[in-house]
Amino acid sequence: MSSAGQITANDLKPVTTEPKSDESPIIRITGMHKWFGEFHVLSNIHLTVARQERIVICGPSGSGKSTLIRCINRLEEHQRGEIIVDEIKLTNDIKNIEKIRAEVGMVFQHFNLFPHLSILENLTLGPIWVRKTPKAEAEETAMYYLEKVRIAEQAQKYPGQLSGGQQQRVAIARSLCMKPRVMLFDEPTSALDPEMVKEVLDVMIELAEEGMTMIVVTHEMGFAKSVAHRVLFMDFGRIVEENRPEEFFNNPQHERTKLFLSQILH
């Protein structure tokens, strides 16, 4: 990750919106375990996310970061413990799962836009079919979010005609069109060329300023410093350390965290 250390906290103004700790938390994970066959990927995860809170998750490759956030919208199934999203408990009930997925936006490392649909159609698909929004209204919303990610002029193009950074911004807009309560990001910038990282991070920062609840798996430490309320460090399927960003970076508690930070920040 060459770009990880390059963006320093000085580049970015801290985002100041605060979590609403008086309301019920948007996500509550208690004593959650997950196995892939015999392999214990996640063990005893406890995590509570307040509304408008922003969390950055980091950790070495294979530590279970992706698996953790994928459990939140049931792309992966957990085997023990409890996950409650916006007061709905995740069980095998497919109707509940679909309801939760509509409330939880997800942005992938490889964008995963639908290549056979135009940008506009990518954005209106969810609202039209899941939210049953009338087409005209869905298109209006879609154009609003495309403006927001500064890509409105590409609405009629197809994903294959856009650059990586543009595709990722479209992917973010696609999630936003569903008006999600919380957004999950799985390494949204790590498949991008360095010069495109900033345009995507800028969009995410703007989102943060508007008070979106976000859980971001990333190695962009500058982003973590200025945006996150809390940074989580994972290793071997456990949350090893969690702290406010300034504490986390300046005064890490665990040996593993220190080693990881020294590797990633040079």
Next chain:
Amino acid sequence: MEKEKSILSDESNIRPPATQVGVLGWTKKNLFDGPWNTALTLLILFFLWKVIPPLINWFFIESRWASTSAECYAADGACWSIITYNIRFIIFGLFPPHLQWRPLTAMLLLAGMLFYSRDRRHWGKGLGYAWAVALFVMGLLMKGGLFGLAPVESTQWSGLPLTLMLSVFGMVAAYPLGVMLALGRRSRMPAIKSLSVVYIEMIRGVPLISLLFMSSVMFPLFLPEGITINKILRAQVAIILFTAAYIAEVVRGGLQAISRGQYEAAESLGLNYYQQMRLIILPQALKIVIPPTVGILISAFKDTSLVVIIALYDLLKTTQSVLSNPKWMGFSAEAYIFIALIYFICCYAMASYSRRLERELGANT
């Protein structure tokens, strides 16, 4: 790098030598490129010179187009009279002669509908209704019994209308069934999955002929006394079941080519299974497999001629019965060339339509 630069800058106006471009260049490069190729070219030219003129002679110059069979026997060339004289029987078979305008109208209607549906801009609800009406009208024309049309027994349906009916309905019904089987085979529900696997593998394990025999000989044995199911319908079902299994395997290949990320993106928007398949997965997967799918449809079309063996009078059978008439015996080459031409036109139309569809859909990505 150095060399490329010099070509670009200093000699950019230079042209290739005359012997390398144009007709001359092409001929030299492709036909007389060394002694071996030259010899081969000359040999083939000699062969063509020996074969083509007599063939043209047989086809056109010495041929008879509208004569009696006796005149045909006297002539040296092809006897196209077998076609012109028997055309109504070859095309319409046993359909009562004074009513043959009805299957003709039905076929023209079918051709017209297919031609109109060719254009993807016409696809929509309206076209669906138009097809429903057209199918009803075609059925009515074939069967009669309403609006003063004399009823015609389905045992008299034969010739080209029968071939087209078996193949068009066969393909139209087999395609969605095949897609469902392909989805079933990838289902997470064990019962559905194993049912699909068993079905596909069983059907693919037997030849179409044996399915047709089963439908015509064995199947009636299982029906309760007094109930009969139309023979054409039974053959039709056999063709559908057979073709669907092959379509299913081709479509499964397309489904495997769609990345996990597409499913995950669709799921994470909250789309249900049906929506994921219909809106995201199938449009991409089916597009990838257009060429092999059309291959299967084309061979299904030709395979309908196997219904001869269960004594249905399709196009091949009507032609054969003309040939068994002592008056026209011995002109089988002409007769088979003619029906080959009909099959070729239909298959070529399918193939070129699939290329067009691929081109149009491919433009998006």
